[in-house]
Amino acid sequence: MIPAAFEYLRPRSLEEAVACLLQREPGTAAILAGGMSLIPAMKLRLARPATLVDIVRLRGLAGIVRSAEHLRIGALTTHAALGGAPELARYPVFAETAGVVADPQIRHRGTLGGSLAYAHPAADWPAVFLALQGEAQLFGPQGRRSVPAEDFFTGIFETTIGAGEILTEIRFPSVRERSGAAYSRMCLQASGMALVGVAAQIMLDAEGRIDHASIGVTGVNAVPFRARSLEMRLRGVLPAAAALRDLCATGIPEAEPLSDPHAAADYRLQMLRIHAERALGRAFERARAAVPGLGYSAPVTRDGEPVVRP
């Protein structure tokens, strides 16, 4: 299969890349990063951009920078790089997620920014982007702007990235004490995409109760979403296994599950509950492990049940 003919441009700077996009008719030019989604779509002629603007060699768009306030990941950082980065040792959710994206060859080429910008409804990274409360940094004709994860996805394969804009970096708040995050998914074997994927981040208070939870869900609705109601109900909860199970089972009203040949809506909903519970459970374990000397073991019995205090 051979893509339809196109014009190939390799600008030398972000400014030049933006100019390339603006000089073409709106909607006819596409950004090429790793190309792991775009090139297969072009081979099937599902996508027929008249122009490809290859940004993969632009300097400064790949790499991981940690500061006191932020974790900054360049849009062109590959899945493979995220899977083995020493800078991400305190963020195990990145290696966990990178390790399930597609396969090793694709992880060598595919990028975090490309995955988010492509906005496939069953991609893995959107869940993590939402749960870790990331912000997309965009560069365009009006300069730079920052878009919170929750405002980023607008539809199936649609984002808030405007004409002439390029996603350059994904920024996350730095990891806080007593916090942990995890990603759990059900994989659709044929495609390697998520049938349901849930990323959860938990921050504990000094007593080991949930101070704040944020949960990102992919593969369920047409657009990835935050499970806000569940987050609210988790506040103040001692995250024992049974408590998490009950809370996840009472439903996630934001879910409007898709029904397709892979899974009926009610099955997706059931899997969503299970993977929410697993992601929360692992996030909790990591939050707890991140607190040496907290002595946080008393509130949970060996069976994971909460200890009732008189």
Added chain:
Amino acid sequence: MKISLHVNSRPVEAEVEPRLLLVHFLRERLRLTGTHIGCDTSQCGACTVHLDGCAVKSCTLLAVQADGCEVITIEGLAPEGTLHPLQAAFQEHHALQCGFCTPGIVMVAHGLLGRDSAPGEAEIRAALEGNRCRCTGYQNIVDAIRCACERVREGT
């Protein structure tokens, strides 16, 4: 568009259409037909080559994206007429039947060998996640890769 790159350590210059896929460039222009086209949808891994040291699927890459890069194909693993230890181990362990998927699998194994000289079964199977063999199953492939790793490690 004019591209220049290294393929199996030899400099190559060519004028290509931007839509030419790397796998077609290798097979049809350079006549390096050891790299196979299986599914043509980036699933099966038969087209795996190394691009700047990383295993990638050449059916999902444009030749222009390889401009300035170093490409290694199955033909580049060992001098003409000799076998790389991985290829020898595949032969000895009967790690192929039809052989169609083999070049891609060997290239992935070669990448693994570069990162980890003593991979366990789990690491080998994880590395092969992007490759499909429809003949034999994977047991002999895993055995062959293990054996080759051992030999390379011991320098025999």
